[in-house]
Amino acid sequence: MAHEPKLSAFIIKLNSIGRNVEKTNRNLFKNKIGNTSDNLEDSFIFLEICSKFIRTLDTEQMYSDESTKKSMTANQLDIENDDINTNIRFHSTSYIIEGIVEGGAYGKKRRKTSTTNKHLKSEVTERDAITDDFYFLIYTPLESDKSILLIQSYTDDNIDSVMKKFWKNFLTHPSLFRQPSITKYIPKNIIEDFKNGATISNLTYSTEIPSTSLLGSSIDFQTRNFKVTVKIEPTKDGITYSEFDEIITPIENSMFKNLRLGVFNKKKGALKDNETGKSSPFQLDNNFAIKPSIILSKYITINHDDSDFIRIKDYCFEILENIKQEVYPRNAVQER
Template identity: 25%
Template sequence: MATNAKLEFYRFKLNHKDQEFKTFRDFAIDELRAGRNPSDEKVTKACFTHFIQSLKSDYAKDENLKKKIGLEKKRSINKYIDKGPSFNSADSIISGVINGGPYGRERIISNNDDEDDSTTLGINKAVLMYFYFFAYLPPDHNEGFFMIHSNSKDESITSIFRNYIVNLFRSTKYRKPVAESFCPKSFQDEFKNGAVLKSMTFKSTFVDTVHTTDGISNLMQEYDIRIEAIPKNKTISGNSAKAFLSKLSTKVFGSRSNERALNEFDRTTLVLGSAIGTSQKSFEWNTKDNEFIPVVYLKNRITNENADGTPDFDELKQYCETIFKDEILPEIRPDLNATRA
């Protein structure tokens, strides 16, 4: 694909202030005026309406990131308006193409066909692009799931969209949920098979609280440390990376007053490369769950693309629906597997 399009997956649980298990049906009753005993269709429709209406709320915009998300409803402007958000109550899914992008900078819009036809773009004007999302909000359960596509590091709304989703389910009775990165085991296995370990990077922020007479030391009481480990053995397989990382993670870095093992660093990234060729795949090591979280690139998964370099949204929708049904749902809803058995 012309862009470096990818998918990122997240799961989250409703977080009621008084009760441990509250379903999306409960949330729709408590917060969305869905009635006393709403049907699955009414719950999904209420969540969908909540999603769409909240695109005009404050948390659809992030002043720190200088990005916003929304939905341009003018057909003359939004070329993918027919692929916009919709809901499927039978499967408890909300999905579609939304708009998002950066604002906050003075820019110039230049017309390539007419160099004299240029206009300015003020700091309150956003440059909106197209992004596909897919969300699962089951009425009978307390855990939801969503995936969001991005085109590159710069063409991304992943952070603001993640915050947007969890804020949708925060209220006077519900605390804001925590969205955790997720990837089905089949994807993890696919990424690890046939690849070799290229490098590991550990990054963390250190804070020194010991005051000294050294002025420079007192100025540098907080700093980021980044350690990169590149194995001399070029044949360590992706499947062996876990054991190699576990051994290396016990190494200690820092001063006596501020020692920290590598497995206690805030972020750990592994780079696996194909044993043949130069392609690389990035993994984030989740020490909490002992899993790889790969970056799932859409190249060779989505065969067609739009003229603007984004993936063909019809094909992407079909792909997301398929992997959700075949790979993701069985992992996040094992109770459904038991019921069907």
């Protein structure tokens, strides 16, 4: 599965400073645009935030996350003229920003060589990003303190870290709102699909261990850490969901150099879809809950060309409706 489009969903929850701050997107947005008047139309507030969003992201310099060496940018000409084929669209009545951003990895010095003429070469510096197009959608209902973020990426490349960093910094305001929390969310229908039609093909645990713990104190190996990875893989059939519930606790309690696998820093695995035969990665959280990736080819046609983004957009709007029903209970009282 070299370059398969996949989708991740996240819930963004505002983090107000003090109990007296109205914890809603409306209050945050009004303060960010510098107009807290009570008679503002919601559509005006949202479009002003959209303008601020574009001014923040569509700059000469790409927005970067140094810790993961990922960057992204928008290439937007106009946010109001419908005659212009913009990459990002703003839906003022439904409070949705969606579209395509350019992003990718940087930080490695490499050389680019033509496959048809090996003598045609060019340098790729550490400040050059190898980019691709990625679709995203964010739904920000003004009366709520929660937003839904959908990020399309690929099995071999993603911009999740830099996209989340952007929204963490954007959805803040001095003295009123700290950085929000962003947590991964798996829609219930995706979880049911996994339960009914997928098996676990492997589990992988990794962490860093000091040399003294790994090698013992009798060996003088200076003070350094070693990355240790433990992979658990059934030799025949994969592990079903019901079997997983039975075996995960004994696996987590297994010991390596006096360390339980359960305390390892990173825990992940791979799911094999029995219908399509394709595998996809998943993260395992501290509650043993499997969070599978949404491999888009299971739900829409993927041609590996620009036409995919039309179907990805349609699917995102469809799955957004499912998530809204799960995340926003009817008649919910807003926190203040």
